[in-house]
Amino acid sequence: MKRNILLGLGLVATLAAGAQTKEGGISAEMLSQIEQQNAPTASDRALRNALAANAIDLLAKNQAHAGELDTYFSVETKKQSITDQKSSGRCWMFSGLNVLRSNFAQRTDSLSVVLSQDYLFFWDQLEKANLMLQGVIDTGKKPIDDQRVQFFFHYPLNDGGTFCGVADLAEKYGLVPAAVRPETYSADNTSKMSSIIKSKLREQGLELRKMVAEGKKTKDIQQRKTQMLSEVYHMLVITLGEPVKEFTYAFKDKNGKALTTPRKYTPKEFYQEIVGGPLNGTFIMVMNDPRREYYKTYEVEYDRHTYDGHNWKYLNLPMEDIETLAIASLKDGRKLYSSYDVGKQLDRQRGYCDLENFDYASLFNTTFTMNKAERIATFDSGSTHAMTLTAVDLDKDGNALKWKVENSWGKDWGQQGCLIMSARWFREYMFRLVVNKKYVSEKLLKDYEQKPIMVMPEDPLFLLDE
DSSP states (O other): OOOHHHHHHHHHHHHHHHHHHSSSSOOOOHHHHHHTOOOHHHHHHHHHHHHHSSSSHHHHGGGGOOOOOOOOOOOOOOOOOOOOOOOOHHHHHHHHHHHHHHHHHHHHHHHHHBOOOHHHEEEEEEEHHHHHHHHHHHHHSSTTTTTHHHHHOOOOSSSSBBBHHHHHHHHOOOOOOOTSSOOOOOHHHHHHHHOOOOOHHHHHHHHHHHHHHOOOOOOHHHHHHHHHHHHHHHHHHHHHHHOOOOEEEEETTSOOBBBBEEEEOOOHHHHHHHHOOOOSSEEEEEEEOOTSSOOOEOOOOOOSSSTTTEEEEEEEEEEHHHHHHHHHHHTTTTTTEEEETTTTTEEETTTTTOOSSHHHHHHHHHOOOOOOOHHHHTOOOOOOEEEEEEEEOOOTTTTEEEEEEEEEOOOOSSSEEEEEEEEEHHHHEEEEEEEEESSSSSHHHHHHHHEEEEEEEEEETTOOOO
């Protein structure tokens, strides 16, 4: 008996050893070569000791490049109060609303307002829930492992987005001041609320798929979907508060002095006061994606905030053209929604982005050689964070030396809540810009109106700004 057990164990060990040395695996010979090529040097041991007690960025920081930061900008829009998205992925909304209130302040010259993110976020989450449930209905006859069905169940809800969502939501539901609908804990800290609602939506989605499979009438399916959204609505009321229907408000200047007589508004009336008309149709989104053909228009399927809203559509441009559009807008005092891969080479202490802030290559005795297109294609880089572009510093020939954005990480972060970016960093890690059509040439407007090439939301570059 014992001898048989030992023979059996030996056979298992032999099979395991064979599996571990299958071609392509790490064999003993390969491991030996790896170890021989990594014999520790004195400097390696010193670095290992230093990294045991310090952050990588602390040791990789390029001290020769850490001098006093030039904060002068030749073209700068009017300053406004800095916002704070806290532990949420709502940068797209903060940046978008910052642009709207800046445009309002410029148009009125003296009135100031901070807009409620909590109010618009409520409708964003309800609309995204409907987008998911209706998407599940639309694809109900496809198998559960179909790519599009998987998309809806994988991403039933999120707190990220783009400026297209700001335009669709604000036009549909209006705006309210932050003083009327302040932030709640769940608005500032979205993860737990989002996790719970996601679970509910997946459960509801399965029920809707079953109704489709059973051939239920469209009217009955839609009625059940409405009941499901009522549950989601209740969960949002509990976490984000009851949506404001009417309120009284008086505009103030930047010092807090009331400049108008208090009056009653509905959110849609307040939207008209702030924006003055439709947003959709007044702007275009441009993007720099060196993997794809320039001067072509692309549209991201199902990448929208409302089922009856606008997909994310953009004109792909070289960085030179994007910079020209940005400079024209800033010179006219107009801030812009923009997005970046902000985590790359970010010196948080100084609020500064430049390609030489940190020397990771020297620290690890290696090289990092991928270009922008290669970084995007391999998921190494993409648009991750939206900020409000506010300033540019130009040389005597009109070329950008550096840029500045208002961030949404609080007024005590970086450069008094702002971030400065060198021109070379901007070209490598800037991706999206939303610009008013008045600053766009007739040729580019014509390019934008081409029939868009449809692309999939799973693409590496089409992550939502957070």
